[in-house]
Amino acid sequence: MSSFKVASMHDAVADLVRDGDTVAIEGFTHLISFAAGHEIIRQRKRDLTLARLTPDLIYDQMVAGGVARKLIFSWLGNPGVGGLGAIRRRIETGEPAPLEVEEYSHFGMVGRYTAGAANLPFFPIRSYFESDLPVANPLIREIESPYGDGVVYAVPPLKPDVTIVHAQRADAAGNAQVWGLLGCQKEAAFAAERVIVVVEELVDEAVVRADPNRTIIPGLIVDAVVVEPFGAHPSYVQGAYDRDNRFYLEWDAITRDEDAIQAWLRDWVYDLDGRTAYLEKLGLERIAALRPSGSAPSGVVDYGEYR
Amino acid sequence: MTDEPTRADGGFSKSEMMIVAAARELAGRRVCFVGVGLPNIAVNLAQRTVAPDLELVYEAGVFGARPARLPLSIGDPTIVTGATAAVSMYELFSFYLQGGLIDVGFLGAAQIDRFGNINTTVIGDYGRPKTRLPGSGGACEIAINAREVFVIMRQSRRSFVERIDFRTSPGNLGGAEQAERIRREGGWLGRGPSVVVTDLGIWHFDDDGEMRLDSLHPGASLDEVRSTIGWEPRVSRDVSTTPPPTDAELRLIRDELDPGGTYTR
Numbered sequence: 001m002s003s004f005k006v007a008s009m010h011d012a013v014a015d016l017v018r019d020g021d022t023v024a025i026e027g028f029t030h031l032i033s034f035a036a037g038h039e040i041i042r043q044r045k046r047d048l049t050l051a052r053l054t055p056d057l058i059y060d061q062m063v064a065g066g067v068a069r070k071l072i073f074s075w076l077g078n079p080g081v082g083g084l085g086a087i088r089r090r091i092e093t094g095e096p097a098p099l100e101v102e103e104y105s106h107f108g109m110v111g112r113y114t115a116g117a118a119n120l121p122f123f124p125i126r127s128y129f130e131s132d133l134p135v136a137n138p139l140i141r142e143i144e145s146p147y148g149d150g151v152v153y154a155v156p157p158l159k160p161d162v163t164i165v166h167a168q169r170a171d172a173a174g175n176a177q178v179w180g181l182l183g184c185q186k187e188a189a190f191a192a193e194r195v196i197v198v199v200e201e202l203v204d205e206a207v208v209r210a211d212p213n214r215t216i217i218p219g220l221i222v223d224a225v226v227v228e229p230f231g232a233h234p235s236y237v238q239g240a241y242d243r244d245n246r247f248y249l250e251w252d253a254i255t256r257d258e259d260a261i262q263a264w265l266r267d268w269v270y271d272l273d274g275r276t277a278y279l280e281k282l283g284l285e286r287i288a289a290l291r292p293s294g295s296a297p298s299g300v301v302d303y304g305e306y307r
Numbered sequence: 308m309t310d311e312p313t314r315a316d317g318g319f320s321k322s323e324m325m326i327v328a329a330a331r332e333l334a335g336r337r338v339c340f341v342g343v344g345l346p347n348i349a350v351n352l353a354q355r356t357v358a359p360d361l362e363l364v365y366e367a368g369v370f371g372a373r374p375a376r377l378p379l380s381i382g383d384p385t386i387v388t389g390a391t392a393a394v395s396m397y398e399l400f401s402f403y404l405q406g407g408l409i410d411v412g413f414l415g416a417a418q419i420d421r422f423g424n425i426n427t428t429v430i431g432d433y434g435r436p437k438t439r440l441p442g443s444g445g446a447c448e449i450a451i452n453a454r455e456v457f458v459i460m461r462q463s464r465r466s467f468v469e470r471i472d473f474r475t476s477p478g479n480l481g482g483a484e485q486a487e488r489i490r491r492e493g494g495w496l497g498r499g500p501s502v503v504v505t506d507l508g509i510w511h512f513d514d515d516g517e518m519r520l521d522s523l524h525p526g527a528s529l530d531e532v533r534s535t536i537g538w539e540p541r542v543s544r545d546v547s548t549t550p551p552p553t554d555a556e557l558r559l560i561r562d563e564l565d566p567g568g569t570y571t572r
Contacts, residue, residue: 028367028396029382053396054444075444080343080380083441091439103428105443106366107400114397126405127448129493130477136433150494180387181367182395238384245379296388 003173005225006202009274012224013039016194021161022049022072024113024192025058028183029079030238031166033198034058035231035275041065042269051160053109053184057234057251060084063099064261065269070100072158074109078255081248085255103137104155110184112158116191122154129153163192165217166232168240169201170208174222177214179298180238186216198226200240212303228275230287241290319552321461321506322571323560324524327552329413329459329504331357338362339411340404340449341372343381345459346413348560348570349504351377355559362391364409366445368399377564381444400445404452407496412453414446416460418471421517421538422486423458423478423500425450426471433473443475450476455501462505462535469537483516507532509549517541524549 007015017023017040025033037058040048044067050059051072056079062068064086071087078084090099104112111123124143134140134153143154165185170176176197178185189195197217202225208215234244254260272278279287319327322345329349333339334357341350341363351374354361363372367382371391378386387393394403403409417440418426427446431437450456456478460466478500479486486499500518503510509522519541520532525548532540552560565571 029380030367030384073442075441076439077441079382080378088439092436094435103442105447106396106445107404107448110396110400125400125448126495127451129451129495130474130480130489131443131447132428132433132474133443133447136428136473150492180384180393181369181382182393183368184396186395187397236384238387242384243379248379292384 003219005174005219005222006172007224007226009035009039009198009226009228012196012226013043016196016223017045017162019045020047022051024051024160024163024188026052026163026165026183026185026188027232027235028053028181029056029243030181030183030236031178031185031232032056032058032235033164033166033231034233034235035228036164036196036198036226037062038269038278039274040067041265051158053106054079055084055087057084057248060086060251060255061261061265061269063087063090064258065265068099070102072102072104074104074106078248078252082252083255086258086261089258102139103133104140105133108140108155109158110187111155113184113187113191115155115157116159117187120157122156124152124154126152158191160188160192162194162196163188164196164198165189166198166237167217168199168237169203170197170199170225171203171205171219172225173205173219174217174225175205175208175215175219176217176222177208177211178216179214182216189217189221195222196224196226197222198228198231200229200231200237202227230279231275233282233287233290239292241287242292244286244290319557320571321524323552323557324549325459325461325504325506326352326560326571327556328509328524328549329457330556332457332502332504332509333358333361333411336361336410338364338409339413340364340366340409340453341381342412342414342446343444344415345570346415346457347378347381348564349459350413351564352556352559355563356556364399364403366396366399368394368396370394370399370403400448404445404448407452409449409453411455411457412449412497413457413459414449414476416458416466418466418468419458419460419503420468420471420478422480422482423456423503423512423518424471424474424480425458425476425478426473428473428475430472446476450478450497450499452496454496455498458500458503460503460505462507462532464535464537467536467538479512479516483514486516507535513541519543520546522547522549525551
């Protein structure tokens, strides 16, 4: 594999996301690759199984865009605001087409990615006791400890065909560094067959090597690096930009009405050819307002030189 | 700012009373796992008042958060800046929660029954729900692994029900006897729900596992409590009146934590 993996979002999605794939765009409220989700809608991918702890606005948009046949998740909502109308309507009424759901708890989803990443047949957790979740989802199964000390629940491995994560920075080989909330991007990436890393900034390999503790994903497992500043908008990137809460609030109204969603997708996804056009449409002023109110640098650590 | 008209008769809103009462219940607790919505503002108030040493744990992967503003949701850059530790969700759930370090899990609910069992999944049938709710998130494992569980929610006939439509997170199951046996045999760390704070009062749990009204908020009546609950509620013989919010508590909520009134109108 080439060590130069930089690609356009168009090419990365065209080459690596295929109809029928299980796709995980991970990032827990933080670093959500809206840019990749929009490109998947724009390229009219179909029959995807979308996996994510919190589907958030991006999966609501992707479901409305008709790319998904199934959802694997643990918390369905617009965080801190309300509901996800496109997904809810598909579940509650089956219109315009039924959406299959496979539901876990957060720890269950984290355990699934962990088992997928570590090549284990299942992941045991102390959850689901006396809950109706194992009834709703028979893939959550009770197992006896082989050491005779009780019962736990098992969840099966989740191995996405493609995992897409957004990171603060990576080098051209895909060695990716993240700070702030880490979610389960590392587990989801190691569990996947193919990995796309989207970054705010492309850096020299030396920058990565100067701070190896911050690397969460090695280029070894990365297929494409896409440079897309503000690609996580309207979610946030620690130290770079805040959540655009105005948009999360606006979506609460848009998502209640199927026509409004389709109009939004037309204006902000189909009629634009990519993220640059999206940012131009959004406007510099709106973007500038999302900058952190101040600076909070980490101290510098000295790894030392050992010859 | 504080001279502005107050939000309800008597100088404070029901939501403000509920948040203040919930925050006060955290006095003496050390490590609290924070849920989305009302729990978020209650624990942030507690950290600024009765429990300055409270370690806030966010499922997003933060231990020891010191948020400078009220987090917009359960993940927010302000819970990371200045925190003790930012960890993966794997570490958070495996080592901090399942490892037994959480004193209080703080949850909200769409439906609750008299034994504190919680539904946040669906109203109606699971396969074709009347209303699809968010689901568990981390609530199911929090209910099982946190040493005790606090619940904060508004009372209504739709939320305080004889029978919940789906048991997302276990409380005292069918009663304390059954719950204690199952917790013991299953090796659960959690002892289940210990307090439910509503917009009308404060409930604790009797020895048989059923919730009991111990305190009525100022302005709330027993009739109002009975008309907003789906079973004949158990009321303490010496039910007290919750002390109203202090000026300091109200100032913190209105000026610092929720200046837009998102949670407290």
